[in-house]
Structures are given as C-alpha cells and as structure tokens.
C-alpha cells in the first residue's frame with residue numbers, strides 16, 4: 160500500500176469521518192495494561208519527585224549525570240510513562256499517565272534494556288505502568304561491556320487505539336510514540352542526564368522486534384494482540400563502551416526468554432486491515448543512514464512563566480489535557496507565547512529533540528486568539544526553512560509580515576488578521592477547545608520524502624507528537640494548559656492555507672489556554688499502597 164493512500168483515506172471530513180466502528184461497547188473496553196505472565200517482577204522505587212532541577216533550568220545547562228542504578232530507572236519511568244493520577248466520576252474510575260495519549264488509550268509499550276545497571280539483572284524488561292514495575296522478559300546470558308548501558312525500546316499495540324478509532328488509529332499510535340519519546344527526554348533532563356547521552360539507535364523494525372521479544376510468536380497465545388516495533392533510544396550513548404543496537408540485539412538473541420502476553424480484548428468486533436497495511440508500508444527495512452538535522456543555533460528562551468521556578472518534576476507530574484477553556488480569560492503575554500513557540504524549535508542539546516530520529520520537516524500555522532499586543536489572525540512559525548517551499552503556493556492574500564517584538568530567530572509571520580476562533584474550532588471537528596483558547600495551531604508536514612522512504616511517515620508523526628509534548632509542558636509552566644487535537648478536518652485546513660497538492664499535510668493540532676477545571680471529578684495519587 161502507498162502510505163499516502165492510507166493518509167488520504169483516513170482524513171476526517173465534516174460529512175464523512177474516517178472509517179470507524181459504528182457502535183462501541185463501553186462496558187467491554189480492552190485491558191489498558193499489557194502484562195507478561197510468568198515473569199519475575201522488579202518493583203521500581205518512586206523517588207522521581209525528589210529530582211531538584213527547576214523547569215527553567217532545563218534550558219540552561221545540560222546535566223552530567225548517568226543513569227546507572229535501578230533507582231535511576233525508576234525515577235526516569237516515574238517521570239515519563241508512569242500513572243500520574245486516578246480519576247473518579249460517578250461509578251467509573253480511570254487512570255491517567257504522565258504521558259498523554261489519544262483517547263487515553265495508551266497503545267505505546269516500553270521495554271527497558273539494561274546491562275551493568277546496579278540492582279537490575281542484565282536483560283530486557285517490559286515496563287508495567289499499572290504497578291510501576293519491570294517484568295523480566297529476557298535474561299542476558301553473556302556480558303558485552305563493563306560499563307552500564309541503558310536503552311528503551313518502544314512498540315505499539317495498534318488494536319488499543321483501533322477498537323475505538325478505527326482506521327485513523329495508526330496515526331494516533333504514531334503521535335503517542337512521539338509523546339512518549341519526548342516524555343523520556345524531559346524526564347532524563349529533569350534527572351540531570353547529559354543530553355548527549357540520549358539518542359535514537361538506528362536499527363530495523365525486525366531487529367527492534369527481536370530485541371523487545373515482540374516477534375516471539377510462542378509468547379503470544381491466540382488472541383493476544385500483536386505489538387509493532389517503533390523506536391529504540393539509548394540513554395547512555397555518549398559513554399565509551401555503551402552498547403549499540405547490534406550489541407543489544409545479539410544479547411537478546413542469545414538470552415533466555417520468559418513470559419506469556421495477556422489478551423487485551425476477547426472480542427474484536429471490527430477488523431481494520433488497513434492499519435496492518437499501513438504498518439507494513441512504513442516498515443524500517445534497512446538501518447536508516449544517520450540524519451543530518453538542521454538545528455536552531457540560537458539559545459532557547461529561558462522560561463519565565465509563573466511556575467518556571469517550580470521543580471521540573473512537578474510540572475511533568477501535573478500535566479493534564481484541558482477539557483475546556485475559560486472564555487472570559489484575558490490575553491496571555493507575548494513573552495509566554497514566544498517562549499512556547501521557541502521551545503518547539505529543534506535544538507541539539509535540548510529536550511525533547513535528542514530522543515527523536517527526525518526533527519525537521521514540520522512548520523506550524525497558528526490561530527492567534529488572545530495574545531497581548533498581537534492582532535487575532537493566522538500566523539506561521541517556520542521551524543524548518545528548507546521545508547517551507549509551500550510559501551509561494553499558499554493563498555495570495557497572505558501578507559507574510561514579520562511580527563513586531565518577536566525574536567528574529569523564531570521565524571514568526573503574520574499571514575492574515577481576522578477573528579479565527581470559529582474557524583479553528585470548525586477545523587478541529589467543531590471542538591470548542593480549539594477556539595476558546597489563547598491560541599491553537601496545526602502542524603504542517605513536508606511529505607515529499609515519503610515516496611523514497613515511506614517510514615518517514617511514522618517519524619513525522621513522532622515529531623508532531625514531540626512538538627505537542629513541549630507545548631503541553633510549557634503551558635503548565637506558564638500557568639496555562641494544553642490539549643493535543645487528533646480530530647480535525649484535514650482538507651479544511653489545507654483549503655484555508657490554499658494548499659491543494661499532497662506534498663504538505665497537517666498531521667496534528669494543538670491548543671493552549673486558561674483551563675476550566677471540572678470539580679465533579681475526584682482525583683487521587685497512584686501507587687498509594689507503595690508510598
């Protein structure tokens with residue numbers, strides 16, 4: 160399948176949403192937690208909140224710490240992928256996590272690869288967010304290096320999104336990988352890890368499947384939903400002797416494996432074959448050549464938000480998606496607006512970009528609703544000038560005026576002055592959150608490389624997810640709140656921009672504003688019994 164064909168058929172239109180289930184049985188939702196029965200379980204410490212870094216400090220100096228103990232691994236996962244709250248309303252309760260997920264369905268699974276980590280047997284572990292624990296899937300039987308090495312492998316259970324969202328679910332799974340990679344990068348920065356130690360390890364999908372054990376058919380009994388390989392990142396990559404992708408692979412291939420995957424959903428009423436086709440079409444078949452990303456060389460704006468001197472761990476832990484915004488709230492400051500946009504620029508040694516295999520190719524189109532001193536309207540943030548050939552193909556009436564007071568390196572342009580609240584909400588499947596906020600935006604991706612390298616489709620979504628994660632966290636630091644928006648009418652947005660060819664496509668929307676809190680919902684902390 161041509162991946163652009165998948166993209167085309169999973170567009171939402173006002174009169175025809177992408178194909179999804181005609182009805183949903185809310186009483187029979189899939190189990191939100193994968194587990195592997197029969198594995199030894201290692202409970203992880205819950206000490207992440209003690210990490211001293213402030214939010215603002217994450218943009219000053221990179222730390223110099225390494226993650227070498229089980230305690231470090233516990234902190235890293237607690238601040239990236241763990242549960243962060245249980246919620247209750249009426250008779251139902253549900254968990255929320257540090258990382259966001261489309262529909263709170265959490266298709267992303269994480270595998271910890273550890274060698275020489277104090278307190279952990281060398282091996283491959285599956286992370287259990289419900290327990291904040293590791294399941295030992297594979298014990299390494301040989302040792303490759305004396306120095307500690309740590310890596311994380313990410314996979315997706317596509318069914319976990321597909322049962323609810325149907326064909327469009329493959330896109331959401333990819334967004335979620337991007338959010339998860341970014342969450343890990345922010346957690347590592349919070350723990351003071353040297354930013355140069357974190358980077359993706361370029362291996363093929365088959366290799367990643369082998370080293371996470373998700374290709375072991377015998378461990379997935381009939382009905383146990385498959386996982387698909389996504390991305391491998393090292394957290395010790397700058398250290399001499401740190402294990403490479405090939406090293407991990409040979410350890411896993413010679414290791415001794417244990418554990419049987421659970422069945423998440425006994426009844427699959429619908430089949431969405433196109434998701435498997437899209438996964439096949441975007442497989443990484445050969446190790447990708449190292450990318451040469453264009454980074455922003457101007458130092459990042461240091462956050463001055465009202466919570467910027469809070470601990471970064473606190474900002475990470477409190478992150479939530481806004482359900483509604485306060486329509487009566489005043490404008491946010493320009494400083495806040497520029498800081499949020501600035502942090503979406505890819506910088507070599509800033510989170511979350513060190514964890515991403517692709518950081519270029521996405522530009523932002525911003526609906527400014529309420530920003531002090533800026534006229535409401537449509538603005539463009541050129542994150543990647545090389546991918547901005549679309550400029551002369553857009554609507555002729557766009558003025559492309561630089562914005563007074565905006566830092567020059569931002570590449571921020573006003574295209575059109577107009578009230579855009581209703582338009583933004585309409586484009587986002589009529590969701591009020593896109594119009595009632597201070598600003599919302601669409602992420603326009605350069606799709607021109609996909610014919611030669613279709614796997615880049617997934618990586619562009621990961622990048623979009625990571626941009627979303629920076630906005631989520633920076634919004635919290637400014638006393639605001641954000642929400643990722645995966646439900647939008649694709650071609651409405653392209654029409655608005657005046658783009659008709661398929662070379663550029665919007666992959667994600669996001670909105671930021673002053674949130675309203677639903678006080679009917681009760682919240683309590685997770686892992687109470689462990690504290």
Ligand SMILES: Cc1cc2nc3c(=O)[nH]c(=O)nc-3n(C[C@H](O)[C@H](O)[C@H](O)COP(=O)(O)O)c2cc1C
Pocket residue numbers: 255256257258259260261262263331334335338478479480481482590592642643644645646647
């Ligand atoms: C990729 C993605 C797409 C999302 N799309 C929407 C959306 O269209 N509308 C919405 O209200 N929330 C959306 N959300 C927010 C999720 O519903 C939210 O992350 C989830 O319920 C978990 O809540 P939390 O973010 O507070 O942890 C999206 C989140 C992600 C990561």
